[in-house]
Amino acid sequence: MAERGKFKCLRCGHEYEDKYTPGVPQERACPKCGSNSVRRIEEKK
Amino acid sequence: MMDVGRHPRIKLLAYSEIEHVSGFIGNFNVKVRKKARYVDENDCTACGDCVVDCPVIVPDEYQQGLSSRKAIYIQLPQAVPSAYLIDMDHCLGNNPIACGKCQEACEKKCINFDMEDEILELEVGTIIVATGNEVYDPTELDEFGYRSFENVITSMEFERLICAGGPTEGHFVRPTDHQRPIRIGFIQCVGSRSDNRGNPYCSNICCMNTIKDTLLLNDHYPDTESKVFYIDIRAFGKGFEDMFKRSKEAGVKYIRGIPGDVWEDPVTKNIFLAVEDTTSGKVEVHELDLVVLSVGLEPRKDMKHLQQLLTLSSTADGFLLESHPKLKPVDAPTRGIFYAGCVEAPKDVKESVTQASAAAARASIILNAGKVQIEAITAQINTDECNYCGLCAKVCPYHAITAADRKLGIYPEVIQAACAGCGTCGAECPTDAITMRHFTDFQIMAQVDSILDKDNMDKVVAFACNWCSYAGGDLCGTSRLQYPTNVRLIRTMCSGRVDEKFVIHAFKKGAPLVLVSGCHFADCHYINAVTWTQKRVEKLWNKLERLGIRPERLQLEWISAAEGQKFARVMRELEEMRKKVTPEEVAETIKILEREEAKALEKKAGKAKKAEEALQTA
Ligand code: SF4
Ligand code: SF4
Ligand SMILES: [Zn+2]
Numbered sequence: 001m002a003e004r005g006k007f008k009c010l011r012c013g014h015e016y017e018d019k020y021t022p023g024v025p026q027e028r029a030c031p032k033c034g035s036n037s038v039r040r041i042e043e044k045k
Numbered sequence: 046m047m048d049v050g051r052h053p054r055i056k057l058l059a060y061s062e063i064e065h066v067s068g069f070i071g072n073f074n075v076k077v078r079k080k081a082r083y084v085d086e087n088d089c090t091a092c093g094d095c096v097v098d099c100p101v102i103v104p105d106e107y108q109q110g111l112s113s114r115k116a117i118y119i120q121l122p123q124a125v126p127s128a129y130l131i132d133m134d135h136c137l138g139n140n141p142i143a144c145g146k147c148q149e150a151c152e153k154k155c156i157n158f159d160m161e162d163e164i165l166e167l168e169v170g171t172i173i174v175a176t177g178n179e180v181y182d183p184t185e186l187d188e189f190g191y192r193s194f195e196n197v198i199t200s201m202e203f204e205r206l207i208c209a210g211g212p213t214e215g216h217f218v219r220p221t222d223h224q225r226p227i228r229i230g231f232i233q234c235v236g237s238r239s240d241n242r243g244n245p246y247c248s249n250i251c252c253m254n255t256i257k258d259t260l261l262l263n264d265h266y267p268d269t270e271s272k273v274f275y276i277d278i279r280a281f282g283k284g285f286e287d288m289f290k291r292s293k294e295a296g297v298k299y300i301r302g303i304p305g306d307v308w309e310d311p312v313t314k315n316i317f318l319a320v321e322d323t324t325s326g327k328v329e330v331h332e333l334d335l336v337v338l339s340v341g342l343e344p345r346k347d348m349k350h351l352q353q354l355l356t357l358s359s360t361a362d363g364f365l366l367e368s369h370p371k372l373k374p375v376d377a378p379t380r381g382i383f384y385a386g387c388v389e390a391p392k393d394v395k396e397s398v399t400q401a402s403a404a405a406a407r408a409s410i411i412l413n414a415g416k417v418q419i420e421a422i423t424a425q426i427n428t429d430e431c432n433y434c435g436l437c438a439k440v441c442p443y444h445a446i447t448a449a450d451r452k453l454g455i456y457p458e459v460i461q462a463a464c465a466g467c468g469t470c471g472a473e474c475p476t477d478a479i480t481m482r483h484f485t486d487f488q489i490m491a492q493v494d495s496i497l498d499k500d501n502m503d504k505v506v507a508f509a510c511n512w513c514s515y516a517g518g519d520l521c522g523t524s525r526l527q528y529p530t531n532v533r534l535i536r537t538m539c540s541g542r543v544d545e546k547f548v549i550h551a552f553k554k555g556a557p558l559v560l561v562s563g564c565h566f567a568d569c570h571y572i573n574a575v576t577w578t579q580k581r582v583e584k585l586w587n588k589l590e591r592l593g594i595r596p597e598r599l600q601l602e603w604i605s606a607a608e609g610q611k612f613a614r615v616m617r618e619l620e621e622m623r624k625k626v627t628p629e630e631v632a633e634t635i636k637i638l639e640r641e642e643a644k645a646l647e648k649k650a651g652k653a654k655k656a657e658e659a660l661q662t663a
Binding site: 010025036039 | 577597
């Protein structure tokens with residue numbers, strides 16, 4: 001099941017929210033700079 | 046098809062489905078479900094006596110629902126084998142026999158309601174996939190009024206209406222009043238070349254199909270007034286431009302513009318189209334008796350299932366990916382499997398026949414040779430190091446590794462003929478028990494060493510996969526695009542080969558920045574090996590962060606062979622990032638990683654000592 005998660009681009013630093021399915025690798029591109037170095041980050045509690 | 050049916054060396058299994066495929070090139074085992082027809086195909090003479098009495102009437106799929114068929118039917122007059130079958134979803138007769146009228150009518154007694162599906166197991170050396178395509182359903186495009194207005198039909202429905210074997214026996218009439226339409230409009234690219242609805246690709250055949258239809262109409266009914274609404278006409282095949290010219294000379298009007306609005310006259314049921322003719326810039330309204338939507342082609346709905354069955358991959362458009370677009374256009378990534386026809390991409394009859402001939406030739410070369418030459422780049426398992434974890438078999442995209450069993454002491458084994466050499470198993474094996482021929486750990490580490498031995502602060506270590514990223518770099522070079530010379534490429538066949546320890550080693554040797562790059566997911570030349578790359582890089586980011594090393598220093602990028610521009614841009618961006626990494630940061634990283642290594646060695650030594658002690662007390 002798709003969930004919403006927070007992502008951070010490791011190229012330009014842009015942070016954004018997007019859908020993802022846990023355990024299913026997906027090609028991602030930063031909406032700001034287009035880089036594929038996008039990492040899902042845990043919400044800071 | 047008739048020739049195929051009669052050929053002594055071709056076994057035709059119609060009305061059958063593949064349930065399971067295992068094995069590898071030269072040794073495939075295929076399980077086929079031959080579905081029960083409930084009519085003996087050898088005895089049935091297709092006399093049709095059974096049909097007359099069948100009380101069930103359902104839309105005829107072959108005639109696009111423009112006429113009906115019975116529950117006992119033959120799909121099309123030219124079907125091979127030429128025998129009837131019962132559609133059990135609609136038949137009233139089976140279990141308990143409630144009707145059975147067909148059985149009574151059949152003089153030859155071919156009908157048997159107790160017939161059951163048969164499971165066949167076949168040993169085959171090669172497989173050709175020719176499962177065809179689907180046609181786009183334009184219902185979602187409400188601007189064209191399909192299903193709202195009866196006189197708006199698809200090109201497939203047109204085909205049935207003009208065919209002598211069609212529901213009207215070739216008398217071309219429109220649906221509402223069964224009168225012959227005079228003013229006919231064709232709308233092109235319906236469901237094709239659109240990023241919003243339908244599909245983004247060109248369906249390849251629709252322009253020529255429409256041109257053929259206009260000529261056909263002109264031949265049969267010279268008073269027809271055909272108008273074609275198009276974006277651009279793509280008539281690039283042999284003789285195609287000539288056909289296009291003939292169509293124009295025959296009086297067919299070609300109007301460059303796709304109608305934005307379609308409505309119907311409630312009385313005459315004629316169709317009106319509002320369209321901007323982009324050559325004149327004027328908005329025009331055309332009144333037509335019939336509108337034909339030139340619908341595009343789509344991959345089959347069960348493509349995912351087919352991919353799983355045969356270990357294949359698809360391109361972003363959903364059609365099957367070939368082993369190499371130029372050099373192996375009919376080969377699947379899994380060796381011994383070939384493609385023919387629209388399963389690979391939309392194509393016309395000539396192209397399909399060419400491809401089918403090529404696939405048959407490719408397959409028969411292997412069968413005639415009786416043996417295959419295996420690749421030089423394959424994986425090899427050193428059983429002394431293996432701990433039976435089974436990870437290698439799990440990650441192999443080709444199912445080329447047999448299962449390990451710790452209890453029975455069975456080691457995994459690489460089926461050399463099936464291994465494609467992606468190196469994913471080698472990268473994942475936790476005990477380094479796997480050697481990738483020609484891309485060994487030693488060879489790759491040595492490249493990392495030689496890059497960083499001198500002036501390490503000036504270098505970016507970039508792992509690039511052979512098929513996409515490295516080829517993208519090649520294109521960048523041949524296109525004379527500039528990129529910083531600080532980037533040093535290490536080629537692997539697949540990004541899946543990039544072991545965690547290569548990256549860690551690079552950082553330990555003082556790399557300011559490391560890049561892992563491979564094919565876009567949809568272009569992966571090793572089915573789904575790239576997904577393991579992504580997982581591994583994500584794991585590495587977490588690990589680096591945990592150790593106090595900035596994850597940003599490990600970059601990931603998917604670059605296709607056609608993206609020379611992207612390659613140059615990424616390399617420029619990386620160079621900017623590299624400049625911001627300080628010698629202090631790199632020195633700190635080296636310290637952290639050396640500490641980690643010492644800890645790991647200590648742990649290993651502790652374990653070994655414990656094992657030795659246990660051995661002594663025993
Ligand atoms: S991944 Fe390595 S250790 Fe695990 S079963 Fe395969 S070869 Fe053996
Ligand atoms: S190299 Fe790739 S294809 Fe070959 S056995 Fe390993 S994972 Fe499978
Ligand atoms: Zn970004």
